[in-house]
Amino acid sequence: MTSSGPASQNLPPDQVFDWLDVEAEKRAEAGLVRKLRIRQAQEPELDLAGNDYLGLARDKRVAGAAAAAALRWGAGATGSRLVSGTTEVHAELEHELARFCGTQAALVFSSGFTANLGAVTALSGADSAIVTDKYIHASLIEGCRLSRSDIAAVAHSDPSAFKHALATRRKPRALVVTDSVFSVDGDIAPLEQLAGVCREHGASLLVDDAHGFGVLGEGGRGAVHAAGLSGAPDVVTTITLSKSLGAQGGAVLGPRRVIKHLVDTARSFIFDTGLAPASAAAALAALSALKAEPELAAKVTEAAGNLAMRLKSAGFRVSLPDAAVISVQAPSPESAVAWAAACADQGVRVGCFRPPSVPDGITRLRLTARADLTEADVDRAVAVITAAAPPGATS
Numbered sequence: 001m002t003s004s005g006p007a008s009q010n011l012p013p014d015q016v017f018d019w020l021d022v023e024a025e026k027r028a029e030a031g032l033v034r035k036l037r038i039r040q041a042q043e044p045e046l047d048l049a050g051n052d053y054l055g056l057a058r059d060k061r062v063a064g065a066a067a068a069a070a071l072r073w074g075a076g077a078t079g080s081r082l083v084s085g086t087t088e089v090h091a092e093l094e095h096e097l098a099r100f101c102g103t104q105a106a107l108v109f110s111s112g113f114t115a116n117l118g119a120v121t122a123l124s125g126a127d128s129a130i131v132t133d134k135y136i137h138a139s140l141i142e143g144c145r146l147s148r149s150d151i152a153a154v155a156h157s158d159p160s161a162f163k164h165a166l167a168t169r170r171k172p173r174a175l176v177v178t179d180s181v182f183s184v185d186g187d188i189a190p191l192e193q194l195a196g197v198c199r200e201h202g203a204s205l206l207v208d209d210a211h212g213f214g215v216l217g218e219g220g221r222g223a224v225h226a227a228g229l230s231g232a233p234d235v236v237t238t239i240t241l242s243k244s245l246g247a248q249g250g251a252v253l254g255p256r257r258v259i260k261h262l263v264d265t266a267r268s269f270i271f272d273t274g275l276a277p278a279s280a281a282a283a284l285a286a287l288s289a290l291k292a293e294p295e296l297a298a299k300v301t302e303a304a305g306n307l308a309m310r311l312k313s314a315g316f317r318v319s320l321p322d323a324a325v326i327s328v329q330a331p332s333p334e335s336a337v338a339w340a341a342a343c344a345d346q347g348v349r350v351g352c353f354r355p356p357s358v359p360d361g362i363t364r365l366r367l368t369a370r371a372d373l374t375e376a377d378v379d380r381a382v383a384v385i386t387a388a389a390p391p392g393a394t395s
Helices: 018-029 060-073 088-101 112-122 138-146 159-167 191-200 256-265 277-292 295-313 333-345 375-388
Strands: 046-048 105-109 128-133 150-154 173-179 204-208 235-240 250-254 325-329 348-353 364-368
Touching: 046 375, 060 277, 088 105, 088 250, 088 277, 105 112, 105 256, 112 138, 112 204, 112 235, 112 250, 112 256, 128 138, 128 159, 138 173, 150 159, 159 173, 159 191, 173 191, 191 204, 250 256, 277 295, 295 325, 295 375, 333 348, 333 364, 333 375, 348 375
Parallel strands: 046 348, 128 150, 128 173, 173 204, 204 235
Antiparallel strands: 105 250, 235 250, 325 364, 348 364
């Protein structure tokens, strides 16, 4: 007689997902339950939670371009980029992104997440070592997990740690992966030093410039451009079209041979339906708006600095932003959720970052500045955040 195996293999159909209830209880006890919030088309709240850094998501030029493209090309791309999903709009957007940022070529993906997945996996592999900052974005982490490479996650923004990992690697090829502006505290990576370390050890550099593009550098060309690296033969940049450009999608920018390699090998490009033409047109219109109004980028950093200093003066533990992102430390995950909810009740929408979204385990309110943030908006935000603060929030 053969054994029926462990009892867990003989669960009835209505019990096979019981383990989900156990995990849900654990998350609830740790204050880590997440809920979807349905946003209305028009809201009176001051939004300091979204990523519309330049205020272009509702710009008539941008929304109008999206509407016109949808009427011309249809609601969707109809297929993958290699089959039927590449339109004239996609090609023009890629050309303009590359020209704006000073790279040889660009490739548009359906999201920033898929752009990062495609770039990391296509530029690594079993013969590669990947050295990452330990605070990189989740999409980069997933790319590393899928890469089949040796992975070393090193101390945050520490070029010497990258140098040691590269010098002691066991694989012939190496890829260094980092955010430019980190999404939790808004601090910027030492890109020039990292590039120097890469060149000492024959490694390539991949920079996720999602939070730098449109905010930093000349006219918003990004942190990689500001560091003088955007046209380098050994540097690849990824961006999102959903933050400063107020649209949807992502892109990889870099040497022409890198982009060709991605077209041939990046699975998140080859097997994914292309970005909707409306989103591509919106991003293209937003890029044109940024070219016409380069001062928008400086307005974002000015607003972020003002908001951060005001909150710091009020006694909060605040990150000093290098771009648009500001974090305010909270006493606990539970108090942070209540704090954010109380702010929303008083008309100010803020983000709430808890583990595992924050790699250092410190829960924060996360605020994002915009180019159209006024002094009155800052006054209102500081007043509400202060009034709603839980015990222990100030130092």
